[in-house]
Each structure stands twice: as structure tokens, then as C-alpha cells.
Amino acid sequence: MTTFPKRIALLGSTGSIGRQTLDVVRRFPEHFRIVAMAARSNVDLLAQQVQEFQPELVTCFADTPEVEAKARRLLPQALIGEQGLLAVATHSDADIVVAATSGLVGLMPTLAAIGAGKTIALANKETLVMAGHLVTQAAQRVGVPIYPIDSEHSAIWQCLRGEETSSIHRLLLTASGGPFRATPLEELKTVTVKQALAHPTWSMGPKITIDSATLMNKALEVIESHWLFGVPYEKMEVVVHPESIIHSMVEFIDGSVKMQASLPSMHLPIMNALAYPDRLDSAETDFIRELRWADVASLHFEDLDLERFPCFRLAVEAGKRGGTYPCVLVGADEEAVELFLTRKISYIEIAQLIDAALERHQSIEQPDVAATLDACAWARRTVRELWKKRA
Ligand SMILES: NC(=O)C1=CN([C@@H]2O[C@H](COP(=O)(O)OP(=O)(O)OC[C@H]3O[C@@H](n4cnc5c(N)ncnc54)[C@H](OP(=O)(O)O)[C@@H]3O)[C@@H](O)[C@H]2O)C=CC1
Ligand SMILES: CC(=O)[C@@H](O)[C@H](O)COP(=O)(O)O
Ligand SMILES: [Mn+2]
Numbered sequence: 001m002t003t004f005p006k007r008i009a010l011l012g013s014t015g016s017i018g019r020q021t022l023d024v025v026r027r028f029p030e031h032f033r034i035v036a037m038a039a040r041s042n043v044d045l046l047a048q049q050v051q052e053f054q055p056e057l058v059t060c061f062a063d064t065p066e067v068e069a070k071a072r073r074l075l076p077q078a079l080i081g082e083q084g085l086l087a088v089a090t091h092s093d094a095d096i097v098v099a100a101t102s103g104l105v106g107l108m109p110t111l112a113a114i115g116a117g118k119t120i121a122l123a124n125k126e127t128l129v130m131a132g133h134l135v136t137q138a139a140q141r142v143g144v145p146i147y148p149i150d151s152e153h154s155a156i157w158q159c160l161r162g163e164e165t166s167s168i169h170r171l172l173l174t175a176s177g178g179p180f181r182a183t184p185l186e187e188l189k190t191v192t193v194k195q196a197l198a199h200p201t202w203s204m205g206p207k208i209t210i211d212s213a214t215l216m217n218k219a220l221e222v223i224e225s226h227w228l229f230g231v232p233y234e235k236m237e238v239v240v241h242p243e244s245i246i247h248s249m250v251e252f253i254d255g256s257v258k259m260q261a262s263l264p265s266m267h268l269p270i271m272n273a274l275a276y277p278d279r280l281d282s283a284e285t286d287f288i289r290e291l292r293w294a295d296v297a298s299l300h301f302e303d304l305d306l307e308r309f310p311c312f313r314l315a316v317e318a319g320k321r322g323g324t325y326p327c328v329l330v331g332a333d334e335e336a337v338e339l340f341l342t343r344k345i346s347y348i349e350i351a352q353l354i355d356a357a358l359e360r361h362q363s364i365e366q367p368d369v370a371a372t373l374d375a376c377a378w379a380r381r382t383v384r385e386l387w388k389k390r391a
Contacts, residue, residue: 002278005033009091009118011109012100013049014042016205017123017149020266020287021098022049024274027285032274036091038084038101038109041067047074057091059084089113096274099124100149102207103334104376107131111369114138121273123149125217125224129319130330131372132227146228147273152221153228154269155247155260160229163252171231172249172257173221174241175304176201178213181242185308191347193340201244201264210337214350215304219315223326226319233320238312240302245295261296263289310351314358323363324375331379332357339387349390357382 008025012018018039025032036057039046043060050058059079062068071078079087089097089109097113098121099106106124111131113120115138122128128135139146148154152173160168179198180188196213197206204212211217222236247269249259262268267287271280282288306313311333318325332354339345345353357379364371 002275004031005029006031006274007033007035007093007095008274009036009088009094009097009113010034010100011038011085011088011098011106012102012123013037014039014045015100015102016203017098017100017266017270021100021270021274022053023287024267024271024285025053027287028280031280035093036088038088040101043067043070043074046071046078050075050078056093057088059088061085085109086112089118090116094118096121098149098270098274099127102205104130104330107135107372108369110135111138114142114144117142117144119144120146121149121270122146125150125220126330126334128227129220129223130327130376131367131369132223132326133366134369134372136227147276148224148228149266149269149273150221150224151244151264151266151269152248153224154272156225156229156250158260158272159248159250159258163250165230167252167254168229168231168235169251169253169255170235170237171225171229172251173218173225173236173238174244174246174248175215175218175238176212176244177240177242177302178215180213180308181240188308189346189348193343196340196347200242202266204266206341207334207337210340210350211333213347214311215309216311216315216333216350216354218304219312219319220330222316223319233316238304240304241300242302243299245291245299262291263295311354314351314355318358321363323365324367324371325358325361325363327367327372327375328358328361328363328379329354331376332383334376335380335383339383344391345387349387353383353386356386 034053034055037055038059040061060071062071062080089112096119099110100123104126106127110127199209244264246259246261251257318329336350336353
């Protein structure tokens, strides 16, 4: 039987997933309590959240001296600096850690949380992509569960309840196709950051939104599925579904297909991960609207256009090759997306730089944590150097 309230440590409280997690906690105070929270630079919002949720521990990474000064002024009780994420992830009062920072910074706190025996509610997909073997082995060793928050994985997780992995014929991950699904190929050379950030169905942080535009996000999700559900790459397919209402499907060996549908809102997968094995009543919320027949009357599905989205092939290939290739993928992507967001490279150069970094890499098998982080750092440096040579 579940004991409520569950006590939550929230990594990335000021982000898109972090804020939606707090919406859920705010709505179900008898079910959840925030005991610790961490953010990087949005001190104003973090201070408001601390005021409202009264965590026992708050930390701010503070990536510049200005942010640090502000954090010391507005949050004198906060732990400042890089140790903060680890302290939040291992807080002794937390039952469950919501891993919702963006990018590769998610790995170490997630491993630390597992080591401390915490249940993981995982939004940060980069963690499993770059270190799937380390994270899943650690979780198995300690005996802690990893509940997915990513919408596709939440859908698959729900479809698999009561089923055997041996009954899976294939996983079908849906992809919205992003803002450039139908853009003439020639125009992709000149698309802007603003256009790339205009996701057709989801409102998310900038890194994942650009990954959705390049379809890197979907490839990361294929790799994430491999680790979460233990399904080989040959048994996974991606189908473009522009409405983002079917969040993914599982086809079983007898031909039956289960799919999970809901309007695009991350509140539902967050609620699912936090409340598992229970389900909370969404009628009690103002952020989840029930699905009406009109919403599903006209749904569309298309094949994925691999020529349009070179990042997809590059990334799945890196996942299949294994070793340190997935670490390089995550590091190179993080750097290339940063260069694009700061308007230093064009949209099509994202894939070119990631490709060049993967080409140059000498992979090692079964990397440990240090080798994983080294490979990510090497990839970031390599992308930056390649860009400087071009510029
Ligand atoms: N948004 C979504 O709908 C979905 C997101 N995900 C995944 O969830 C993760 C989070 O995404 P999203 O919420 O969109 O991202 P955002 O960019 O909106 O938020 C990122 C959060 O992480 C914090 N953060 C970043 N670096 C650090 C650091 N070094 N120390 C402490 N905090 C840090 C940010 O703090 P600050 O704001 O102060 O800078 C912010 O709170 C990503 O891995 C993404 O792929 C998966 C599925 C859906
Ligand atoms: C909400 C969520 O889970 C995102 O990861 C979503 O999948 C992004 O949409 P795309 O299908 O465009 O990548
Ligand atoms: Mn997703």
C-alpha cells in the first residue's frame, strides 16, 4: 500500500517539467510534499517556489557571479554551486527524486540518488542515453525503480502493465515531426531559431525543443526505450503523428496493439510517475482536460523522412554502436544546440557538427562514469573546435 504524502526532491524546479511537477504537487498536497529543490540561474522563480513549497533544502547552481550574488541575497539559506544537485538528489527525507534538469548535468545526481536508494522519476533522457548500462545496472543492484516521465515512455510503460517483455513484437514511438515536418528541404538551410523553437504541439525547454525540430529527440527516445524496457533496436519503430495525442504504442506478438492517448500535457505523465501504482483523479485538476471524440476523430500517421532529419539516423546508429558513441552523441548535441540557440551556426549545421564529432571519435567499450563524462566533454570541445575552424 502506498504511503502518502510521498516526499519529493526536485532537480530542475524552474524548468518546464519542474514547474509542471509543482502544479501537480500544489493540486495534490495530501499526496506529495517537496522536501528539496534545485535550479541553475532563475533565482527569482526559485525564490518564489521556496516561499510557496518551503523545502528543507534549496540549491542554486549559479553559473555566473551575478546569479550567485542574487542567490545569496534572495535565498540566503541556499546551498550554492555544483554540489547542490548531489545534495538534493540524496536528501535523507526524499522518497522519490524527479530528475528534470536539462542535458548531461542530469547523470551524476541520478546515479547518486540511485545509490541513496531513491525511486527515480526520470524526465532527463540524456542520462539513459549516455550511461544506460551504468544507470540500469545501478538501479538493479540497489533495487530502486525508474519511472519514466517522458511522454512516449510513460505511454509504453502504461501499455506494458500486466504484460511480459517476451510478448512484445515491437514498440511504436510517435513523433510530432516538429516545426519542419513539411518545410521544403531547401528552406531548412535558412530556418531561424524562432521558427525552430515554435513546436507545433508541446511547450518545453529550449534544448529539447530544438532536439524535437531535428528529430534528435526521437532518436534519444529510441535509445531511452532500449534501456528502460530492455527491447532491442530492431523491435522499435518511429511513426510521425502530428497531433501528439497517441503518445506511443506497443504491438504484441499476437497482433494486438495497445496505445495510450491523451491531450498533449506533461502533467499526466508526471502524475503517473509520482503516484504509481495509484492513479490520481484528473477531474480534480485544472490542467488536464478529458479527451473528447472530436479530439481523436481525425488523427494522422506518416512515415519518417530520414533525408529531412539526418540527426535521427546519426543518433540511432550511435545508440546501436554503443561504447562511448552515445556519450559523444549527447555531448556533441548539447554543444551544437547551444551554438544554434546563440545564433552561431545554422540549423543544418547541427547535424553536420554532430556527424563530424562522431566520425572523429575512438570509442571504448563499457565505459565507466569517468570515461562517460570524458567522452561527453571531448565531444563538446570537438564541436566547439570544429565550429571555430569553420567560422
Ligand atoms: N519539457 C518537456 O515537456 C519534456 C522534457 N523532457 C526532458 O526533461 C528534461 C528537462 O526538460 P525541460 O524541463 O524542458 O528543460 P528546461 O530547460 O525548461 O529546464 C531545465 C531545468 O534544469 C535546471 N538546470 C539546468 N542546469 C542545471 C544545473 N547545472 N544545476 C541545477 N539545475 C539546472 C534549470 O534551471 P534554471 O531554469 O534556473 O536555469 C531548469 O530548472 C530534459 O532532459 C528533457 O529532455 C522530457 C520530456 C518532455
Ligand atoms: C513531451 C515529450 O515527451 C517530448 O519529448 C515530445 O516527445 C516532443 O515532441 P516530438 O515528438 O516532436 O519530439
Ligand atoms: Mn518525449
